[in-house]
Structures are given as structure tokens and as C-alpha cells.
Amino acid sequence: MALMTKASDSGMHTEQLAGRTQQRFFRPEEEARFTYPHAFEVDFARRAEIDAADLEPTQINLKLRELMGQGHGTIVLKNPGAKHGIAVGILNRLNLEIQGSLGYFGCGLIDGPNIRITGRVGWSCAENMMAGTVVIEKNAGSTFGAAMRGGDLVCKGDVGARVGIDMKGGTILIGGRAGAFCGFMMQRGRMVILGDAGKNLGDSMYDGTIYVGGSIAGLGVDAVPGEITDVEADWLERKLKLYGLAAPNGVRKLQKIVAGRQLWNYDNLEPAEKKLIL
Amino acid sequence: MAKVTSLQKYARAKKAKPAARGNGGNGARPGAARVAGAKSGAKDIDHFIKTAGLDSQREKEIGQHIGYRYDVNLVPDYRRLTPFLRKYMDTMQWRDLNWLEDVHLGYEEGRAAVFDRNVNGWVTVPEGVKLPDNQQDRDMLARELLIKFQMSPRHPLVDLHKAYRKF
Numbered sequence: 001m002a003l004m005t006k007a008s009d010s011g012m013h014t015e016q017l018a019g020r021t022q023q024r025f026f027r028p029e030e031e032a033r034f035t036y037p038h039a040f041e042v043d044f045a046r047r048a049e050i051d052a053a054d055l056e057p058t059q060i061n062l063k064l065r066e067l068m069g070q071g072h073g074t075i076v077l078k079n080p081g082a083k084h085g086i087a088v089g090i091l092n093r094l095n096l097e098i099q100g101s102l103g104y105f106g107c108g109l110i111d112g113p114n115i116r117i118t119g120r121v122g123w124s125c126a127e128n129m130m131a132g133t134v135v136i137e138k139n140a141g142s143t144f145g146a147a148m149r150g151g152d153l154v155c156k157g158d159v160g161a162r163v164g165i166d167m168k169g170g171t172i173l174i175g176g177r178a179g180a181f182c183g184f185m186m187q188r189g190r191m192v193i194l195g196d197a198g199k200n201l202g203d204s205m206y207d208g209t210i211y212v213g214g215s216i217a218g219l220g221v222d223a224v225p226g227e228i229t230d231v232e233a234d235w236l237e238r239k240l241k242l243y244g245l246a247a248p249n250g251v252r253k254l255q256k257i258v259a260g261r262q263l264w265n266y267d268n269l270e271p272a273e274k275k276l277i278l
Numbered sequence: 279m280a281k282v283t284s285l286q287k288y289a290r291a292k293k294a295k296p297a298a299r300g301n302g303g304n305g306a307r308p309g310a311a312r313v314a315g316a317k318s319g320a321k322d323i324d325h326f327i328k329t330a331g332l333d334s335q336r337e338k339e340i341g342q343h344i345g346y347r348y349d350v351n352l353v354p355d356y357r358r359l360t361p362f363l364r365k366y367m368d369t370m371q372w373r374d375l376n377w378l379e380d381v382h383l384g385y386e387e388g389r390a391a392v393f394d395r396n397v398n399g400w401v402t403v404p405e406g407v408k409l410p411d412n413q414q415d416r417d418m419l420a421r422e423l424l425i426k427f428q429m430s431p432r433h434p435l436v437d438l439h440k441a442y443r444k445f
Contacts, residue, residue, distance in 0.1 A: 032362065033429035034369040038439045044371060093370050114371055130395075131377035132370075149395065150377025169380040188350045188380065209351050235353040242373050264345065 039092035039112070042073035052086075053079035060086050068094060082122065087115060090132075104141065107134050110151075123160075126153045129170060135243060142179065145172045148189065154243045161198065164191050167208060175245050183210050183257075184220065192236065192254070194247060202257050206264065210257040211236065213248045219257065226258035323411060326385035347385045348413065354379055355414045362422050375421065383413070383420035392420040394427060397434050401427050 035041075048067045052060050060077070064087065067075055074095045080086055084103035087096060087110070094113035101119030111130035116137070123141040126134045126148060135154045142160035145153045150170040161179030164172050169189045180198035183191055186205040196214035203220020209232075210223075228236075228251070236251040247254050325331065331343040354375055363375065370376065384391055386400040390409055394401050403409070403423060410416050427433060 032365075032426060034366050034425070036429060037431045037433070037436050038443075095371065112370060133372065133376065150380055152374075152376060170377065171379065190351075190353070207346075207350055231355055232353055234355075238356065239374070258351070 035092060040068040041071060042068055042092065042094060043071050044073035044093075044095055046072045047074040047076070048072040049076045049078060051078050052083070053081065057083045057085045061088060064090070064096075068092065080119075082119075084122070087113075101138075110134070120157075121155075126151075129153060139176070144174075145170070148172065150189075152239075152243075154245075156243075156245070158195070163193075164189065167191070171239065173240065173243060173245060177214065180217070181220070183208065183223070186210070186259075192240070194240075194245060202259070204263060205257075205259045207259050207261075211251075211254040212257065213254055216255060216257075222260040222263045223257050224260040226256040228252060228254065228256050232256075323413065323416075324409075327388055327390065330388070331385070348382045350380075350382065352382060352413060352417070354417060358414050358418055360418050360422060362425075363418065366425055378421045378425075381417065381421045381424055383409075383416035390416070392424045394424060396428060 048070075050060065050063050050067070055063065060080075060083070064075060064077075068090075073093070075097070077087070077096065077098045078100070080098055080100040080102055082101045082103045085105045085108070086102055087098065087106060088108045089110070090096070090113045091111045092113070096113055096115045098115065098117045098119075100117075102117060102121045102125065104122035105124050105127060106117075106121050107115055107125055107129070108127040109130070110126065110132050113132045115132065115134045117135065118137050120138040121136050121140045121144075124143045124146050125136065125140055127143070127146045129145065129148045129151050131151045133152045133154070135156070137156055139157035140155040140159040142162050143165055144155060144159045144163045145167060146162070146164070147166045147168065148164060148170045149168050152171045152173065154173040154175075156175040158176035159174050159178050161181050162184055163174065163178050163182040164186055165181070165184045167183065167186045167189045171189065172191045174191075174193045174195070177195035178193045178197050181200045181203055182193065182197055183202040183205050184200070186202060186208040188208045190209050190211070192211045192213075194213040197210075197212045197216045199218040200220035201212070201216050201218065202210050202223030205220070205223055209226070211228075233251050236247070236254065240246055240251070322328070326343075326347045331347060332338045332341070334344070337344055356374070359375075363378070367373070367375065381392060383403070384393060384400070386402065390403040391400040392403070393399075401424065403419075407419070407423075410419065428435070
């Protein structure tokens, strides 16, 4: 307590360090809603198709928006032609099937939809994804699920390097192999690689969990092995089954990688203030 | 059915004795401090309600808890799913909790709270709500409250959306 007072008395504690609080008046017994107030009201039974062969990416995204605005809850996108930045910024529930392959930054910034892609995807698929599911039937490029916050991102084939870089939540499932630096600076969330993982797996990870079914070419700084708990084993079994995947030798045989927490630096006092204390 | 613990007595005790601190002393290593914080839920689930959570010497020095006040890596136990959350999953056509798997009940300023990523702030659990005696049930409660808050027309995002939306 005396040491705490030493810091406070120096006049440095004018800022609330524990977090930010704002007062909102909210009653939990309010009428329950399950979608955002600004989301489109869609009906999954209403189906529409888009042929994207002659459309620019912006036109495709506007067309998707128009159809959702009309209440279509199921949309099939044909001939995407590996165009970039398709199906981005979808902030409501939707079933979207993309028949073909996407270029880079596909399905980014989404919050809610269920997307299935029958082909391949380029770099940074589902970057900054907030919620929903994205399933890729073939392979994916680098930085798959970069800065992802939530939801399930599944690639049934192989993926490139830096999967889940700066990941802050959600689950990434990879049916095949993954490149180097997967989980680099990962902060939370879960990544399951059923095949082999490249060099520097989990480098500089702060938190989160990585599970690997194959061999690991090398662990990054502060990535260390962990032990799978019963709850985790049940969760893994359930999650993989949802997407038609299975661990090569059972979920109990997956290698679990976690942060060693030697890089933790949550002490947010300014250097000058630290000097006063130390 | 999970047992519940009443928060009222802790809230009263805190008001009467604001300087309540942890008994500390597990070293200044951040990892150790964090483990103590997360695992303290196992030995006393109300650790962060009853105390300020300043357990290690370093935490006492800086007057700040280091790390999360809950285990961010805890995956949900689907046997404890509530009817409300099942309905939400059906509405979204998800077969599991999806993004809610990363939502846990945490503690902010001595009160149970859930972090709302859309406003980058903590939403405190109303005082009348009784908390279950285990983290898994508490997490389910946090998920329900967060959905109710985020989908409410009074959520701050509604005002922001009106002011800044591009389409």
C-alpha cells in the first residue's frame, strides 16, 4: 500500500488505468433481439443468384447489398473470377455461396454471415472478421484470417504463411499444411492446423492457443507446449466435426502451443513514472 | 442448476472498506501474476469482486492488475448452453456459439462485467443479477447480457451508425 501511495502521490495516477467506463442505461429484461438494429431483415428461404462474370468488385458488393436490402437471406455468387475484395463488410446474417475462387482481401470485415467458397482464396481472406463462418473448400493464400476477432474461418486445404497474424479472437481451422510464422503476435483465439506447420509457429504470441496435428518445423519466440484439458478435447472434437474435419490421430494427440508469457508487458505506466517507482 | 453467490455482501463490504487488497506475494513475473489472476477464479471465483486483484509485489507497486481478470483461453462447455443462446444460434444459423466463444465474464472496478468490443468498453452486470458459482455458467450469462446489450436500439453503435454510415 505504501508503494502504491508513492506512485499516486507523485501525481501520475490522474488517468484510470484499469479501463474505460461509460454509463449506459440498459435493462437485461428488455425485449430480446438477435440481430443488430441496423442490420437488414433477411429471410433465409429467399434465394437469389448473381453472375459476377462481367461485374467489377464494387458492383458485386453493391449487388449483394441490394439483394440483402430486398430481404434475400441466401445468395449464390457465380463466376467470381478471382476478383479482389469481394463479399466484404457484410454486417448481418446471410448464407452466401461463392462458386469459384476469390482474389485477395475476400470476405473481410464481416460480422455475421455464413460464407462457403468452393474454390481457392488469395491473401488476407476474412481479414478482420468479427463473426460468422467462412469455409474454403480448397487452398488459401498468406495472412489468412489476419487480425481476426471472432467467428470460424475454415480452409480444408493448405494455407500460406502468417495465418492468423495479430489474431484477437475466433477460430481458424486448417485441414492441410500451413506456412511459416502462423500465429505471429497472436493475442487470443484458437488455431487448429491438422497438417504440418512451418517455421516460427506462434512467434511473439501474447495469448491464444494453437493446435497442430502434423509436425512443427519450429516454434517462434515465447511459444511453448501446453497440455490439452478435457473441456478443450470435447470442444476440439465438436468443432472439427462441424466442418467435416478430424484430427489425424485423434484430438488428444494434437500438439498444443501456448504463449510462454515472457513477453507480457501489460504494465502501462510511462517510462518516467516507472523510474520514480523503481 | 448452479448455485448462486450473492454480490450484495461483497459490494457492501467494498464500500465500507475500500482499501481491501490481495494478500499478494507471488513474485513480479508477469506470467506468474497472470496465472495467479486467472487461476484465482478456481480457488475463489469472486477474487476480483472481493479484492482489487493486486496480488503480486509488482501489481501493488503500480497499483494495477497485470493481465486479464479471467482465462481468455477457456473454451465453452456446451452442456451449459442456455435456451436464449440456442435461440440466437438458430437465428444466425450457426451450429455453435461462434464469436461468443471468446466472450467471458470479467471484472472491472470490482464489479462483474463483460467486454463489448463494439464500444471498446466494459458493460457491468446489473447489481440485481446473481452470479453462478462457476466460470462456465458465468460466461454463458455474460454472452446473454452482451447479446441483449449489443442488439438493443439503445446501444451506442446505433447513434454512431446514424451519424457516420456511408450507405
